[in-house]
Amino acid sequence: MMDLKRIYDGSIxxxxxxxxxxxxxxxxxxxxxxxxxxxxxxxLEDLPADQKQALLASLDGFxxxxxxxxxxxxxxxxAQMCLGHVAVQAMIFKHIATNLVDQPFWCLDGKxxxxxxxxxxxxxRRLKYFYERVRIGNPDEAAWWKSHTxxxxxxxxxxxxxxxxxxxxxxxxxxxxxxxxxxxNELLGRELFQLVSPPPKTAxxxxxxxxxxxxxxxxxxxxxxxxx
Numbered sequence: 662m663m664d665l666k667r668i669y670d671g672s673i674x675x676x677x678x679x680x681x682x683x684x685x686x687x688x689x690x691x692x693x694x695x696x697x698x699x700x701x702x703x704x705l706e707d708l709p710a711d712q713k714q715a716l717l718a719s720l721d722g723f724x725x726x727x728x729x730x731x732x733x734x735x736x737x738x739x740a741q742m743c744l745g746h747v748a749v750q751a752m753i754f755k756h757i758a759t760n761l762v763d764q765p766f767w768c769l770d771g772k773x774x775x776x777x778x779x780x781x782x783x784x785x786r787r788l789k790y791f792y793e794r795v796r797i798g799n800p801d802e803a804a805w806w807k808s809h810t811x812x813x814x815x816x817x818x819x820x821x822x823x824x825x826x827x828x829x830x831x832x833x834x835x836x837x838x839x840x841x842x843x844x845x846n847e848l849l850g851r852e853l854f855q856l857v858s859p860p861p862k863t864a865x866x867x868x869x870x871x872x873x874x875x876x877x878x879x880x881x882x883x884x885x886x887x888x889x
Contacts, residue, residue, distance in 0.1 A: 693753050694746075700858045701745035712856055716748060719853050723755045748857040756848045765789065765807055768814065768833050768840070 705713065713729040725732055733741060740747045761767065764785060771784025781787075796803035815837070816830040848854055 689757075693750055697746050697749035697753065697858075700861075701749045702857055702859055703745045705744050705748065705857065708856065712853075716853060716856065720751055720755060723751060723758070745857055749854075752854055752857065753848065756844065760844055765811060766792075768811075768836050770836070 705716075708716075710729065717724065717726065717729055717732060725735075733744070736744075736747075766785040766788040769785055769788065771781030771787075772779075773781075792803055792807055795806070814829060814833045816827050849858075849860070
């Protein structure tokens, strides 16, 4: 989860391309897949029926809904065999999409001046609504404006080897790191998420689990051995 900040650390210039973004999201997919493979409970067959149904319901909007015993057998055989892995991946990607992709201006605080310490918690939602209104008549220009605005707010203090002052970029990158931490804590603390990705019991694995490691200290996808 800590690696999500790669996508939101900001561009060092305005020359990011769709191909570059696809590359970054490809990296993100690999990181999520590896983490989910290392930290899933394996089979979900032993879960009670109500918990299985709750897991499926939690993915509403990202997964076909219905009775668990009717939906799961219709999945590809490979997904059925690795259902724990698939469930962890799906929950992480929904978390990312809901909190970041669908809320592109989440990092903007809406402060009105330097004396404003609180900002406007609804500013990101208001700006998104404004963006959606502009997009109706000017989809290409609206998309460019959104991307350019976010890039400006995260600009690196260094571009092509030249140092420049950019306190706004530093400020938003710090907000990004803090928000990634909050998002990770929120997801890892969910009871439903812990059903498919039980928290490790050893200090070493807890650190690896929390910081986005790939479970290198144990075989991928293998649960810890419970103490007798």
